[in-house]
Amino acid sequence: MSKFLRIFLSLRLLVVLALALCAPAFSVAPALAQNAQVGTASGLPIPRFVSMRNAPTNVRVGPGTNYDIAFTFLRPGVPVEITAEFDTWRRIRDVEGDEGWVHQNLVVGDRTALVAPWQAEGPIALRVAAGPESAVRAWLSPNMLVSVRTCTGTACEIRLSHTGPDGHATTYQGFVAQETLWGVYEGEVFD
Secondary structure (H helix, E strand, O other): OOHHHHHHHHHHHHHHHHHHHHHHHHHOOOHHHHHOEEOOOOOOEEOEEEEEOOOOEEEEOOOOOOOOEEEEEOOOOOEEEEEEEEOOEEEEEOOOOOEEEEEHHHEEOOOEEEEOOOOOOOOEEEEOOOOOOOOEEEEEOOOOEEEEEEEEOOEEEEEEEEEOOOOOEEEEEEEEEHHHEEOOOOOOEEO
């Protein structure tokens, strides 16, 4: 057997072993990660959640300032989902399903979420720990905007500030069931 053939077979064996060792890591990845595409402009996954940097922010019907304004965000920090990229423009979707284009500078990677925006009323438990049996720290209302710190796939650690009728601001931090948030994916895990 020639030296070249021995080296080729050795390298082939190494590649097969490497793929075999990596396969379990890929099989336990969330379905979202397996189906996610990568943005041609940013190299980041698509779709992905980000938040609006400023308000007011105009959302356009196409990727450029020469396109008409589709709608305007009036509140900063609102979560949106990036569904496509074109150069420095990002197509986004809001909680109501409306889509449009914004410049990349108008969104940030900070993770925010809306608490149960599909509910008209009813409290959502903010717990002291991630488990559903842990003590309740506070009750949250639907559509509250929260900052998302981490997610385990079933629960997310969040933070929010609330100003009471007396004008006193209080900051709350705790855990909510991941399924109660719009701004994170089902089963998504991050620190």
